[in-house]
Amino acid sequence: MGIVTFNRRMPQLINPDSAEYKALFGDEAFVPLTPISTSADYKCGAVSNELEYLDDYIAQLVGGFDPDNAVAGDLDIIVKTLSNLERIFDEADSALLNRVYSLLRRNGNDRWNTKWALRDAMKHFWPTNTMYIEQSYIEDDAAVNGDFEVGSGGTFTGWTEATSASSTVTEETTTPFKNGRAAKFTIDGSGSLVSLYQVWSSEPSGKKKIGLFYKDNAGATDVLEISVQRSSDSKFYDFANNGWIAADTETKDLPSVGDVWTFADAYFETDGTEDLTITFRRKAGEDTYNVTIDRVEYGTFQDYSSTSVIIVFTGELTGSLMQLWPTSGRDNLLDRGECESATAPMVAGETVPVLSNATWVQDATQKHMGSNSFLLTKTVAAGTSGYAVLADDEVTSNMHGFSAGTTYTLRVQVHVPTTGGPLGTEFLIEFGDYDGGWVFSSQAGVATYDAFQQVSVTRAIRAGATGVTLRCVLHSDAANTEYVYVDHLWLDAGTTDIDSASFFDNDFLGGEGGGYSAATYQDILDRLRPAGTKARIESVPQGS
Incomplete structure (x- = not known):
């Protein structure tokens, strides 16, 4: 009936001047407090105060059905019920609400999302029942034998x-x-x-x-x-x-x-x-x-947005991966990084690699995309490393076209075989510069076998540097004759953050016979992904 009405209709048989009456019902007119979080009206009495608190609490519950007023778990329930959206990890309430409102403003049409836009575009190239979209995909997969092939x-x-x-x-x-x-x-x-x-x-x-x-x-x-x-x-x-x-x-x-x-x-x-x-x-x-x-x-x-289009196919096509970062169009600073030439992948303009306790030859046994990779084989017993230099010398006075003070990133795809290969962590890429002494940045692979993994290293060339070198290395712990396959070597000026490009080549997605060239898919990704979003296409062979 409302607190004001309740006060007005109090039983007249109770003496309003008694201490009991004042304690329960107060001795002054009821004055609402807004907002109310505790019973605090002066001299209104315990009953009125508690009723006011109850009234406000009920209003909060009812108001919670308005997403603007909902937070945390209550917001999750409302969003899930109304839209089937789910909070992404520790996504802020404001970010989740923004996605809900975007959906509502489009009358429930969720095809504005990157996920659905990509699916709609790609269905012209691949059947939708062979296509999957993964958002916030994993870039540094640490699972061992995650595809259960070994x-x-x-x-x-x-x-x-x-x-x-x-x-x-x-x-x-x-x-x-x-x-x-x-x-x-x-x-x-x-x-x-x-x-x-x-x-x-x-x-x-x-x-x-x-x-x-x-x-x-x-x-x-x-x-x-x-x-x-x-x-x-x-x-x-x-x-x-x-x-x-x-x-x-x-x-x-x-x-x-x-x-x-x-x-x-x-x-x-x-x-x-x-x-x-x-x-x-x-x-x-x-x-x-x-x-x-x-x-x-x-x-x-990762703390930035990313979307992966996974395409499953059967037949003789090989698996492949194409990645596109928000700032695309950068040239590969290595020649022949796709490993389709018998001449080794090297710094632009150079053709004869320096080798140390290793052989480095083109091989068709394993390939990340295309028809070939380069086989790196160690030729010395454990205790000494073996490596191939991606340049025609490794001296203190040759910068090989690199600029002092500039940051560069080298990425490669490596396949470590279970039989005949070293530990996954015994393959490394090293990036060094000379300024009174050689200093290296290096990155090892992980314990992934019989599948390609990406390994990358970033280095800012020191301001006083006079020499630079890049190496693919088999660690000193690796045994004599152990080997790995290396493919799609890519070098560009920039860091591994979201402003880099990581698009490997224009080979066919899925290998020769895979249909449109990767450049076609690059154009699609570049147009559909929002600013600041990383996107990739991965083709997955099934039944092979």
């Missing part, structure tokens, strides 16, 4: 398997997502455990992302859970509240999606350097079902 049967190199009763993990070779194998969980009906996990070692603090593709035959239940445990105190990540807890109870749960490859991701954050155990585990319950996972990646969650 191993046999139910054994996957780099992964530890835990099973019980009749639940198993086996290889899926009929319809994997990528290449020839995936990991298939077969769940019995008695709630038996089955999981795969691996340890992400010595990972520094920061925001992290896990990505994977999965499919199942379970129906309407959650089928898989992702767990992350840190080494320092054995705590688990709480995906519901973004923190660390003692019990492994707040996992990232993946719902049933049916027999269709579907992308899923999870985000978490660490406060210091940790060994992180990443586990993929059947969801608790007593249902009988299968769930298959493939192309597992984990790495750094």
Whole structure:
């Protein structure tokens, strides 16, 4: 009936001059306070004050249905209910609201998004049922054997398997997502455990992302859970509240999606350097079902926007990767960086590389894109490194066209074979300059095998430098005759931040016979991505 009316209609049988009346109902006219957070009206009495507080609290709840007034968890509920959008990691309320309003202003048409614009454009080149869009993609994938290609049967190199009763993990070779194998969980009906996990070692603090593709035959239940445990105190990540807890109870749960490859991701954050155990585990319950996972990646969650178009194809085409950064059009400062010439990739204008305890020859066994790569083979026993210089000399008085005081970035794609190759971390690229002595910046690869990975290093040439060198190196710990394949070497002036270009060449996406040249797709990406967004196209071979 309202507080003012309540005060006016107070029972007249109660003496208004009594202390009890004044304590309950006050001895002055009710004056509303706005906004109200506590009962604080002077001399209004306890009942009036509490009713006023209750009235304002109810108004806040009702007002929460207006997204402008909603925050945190309440905002998440409203957004999910009205638009099916989800907060991206620790996205600010204002940023999430902006996406909601953008959707509403377009009458629910979400095709203005980069994701859908890219899909609409690419459907003229590739069937939509072979195309996937990943936003905020992982650039520094640290997963070992994430595509499960290495191993046999139910054994996957780099992964530890835990099973019980009749639940198993086996290889899926009929319809994997990528290449020839995936990991298939077969769940019995008695709630038996089955999981795969691996340890992400010595990972520094920061925001992290896990990505994977999965499919199942379970129906309407959650089928898989992702767990992350840190080494320092054995705590688990709480995906519901973004923190660390003692019990492994707040996992990232993946719902049933049916027999269709579907992308899923999870985000978490660490406060210091940790060994992180990443586990993929059947969801608790007593249902009988299968769930298959493939192309597992984990790495750094970048602080800028990025979008990847993943195109899956069958046949003889080779996998490839094209990346485009917001400032495109920079020339490759290396000649023959695509490795399609028998003359080695080198600094522009130079043709005869310097070799130290290594051979460096064109080879067609593995290729990132195109038909060839360069094979780097060590020719000395462990204890001494072997390397190829991407220049025709390595002297203190030759700058090879580099400018003192300028920053440069070298990127290469490297394939480390399981058989005959070194450890993934025993391949390095080194970038050095001479100013009274040689000083190098270097970057090693990661423990990824039988697949190409990108390795990059950035160096600001010292102001007094008189000489520069670039090397592809097999570490001194590598054994004699161990080898790697190197492809798509790219050098440009700039840093690895969002203002760099990383577009490798104009070869065909998917290798020869892959249709339009990469330059066509570059034009599409360049026109569709918003300013400040990094974009790439990745072609994934299936069944090979």
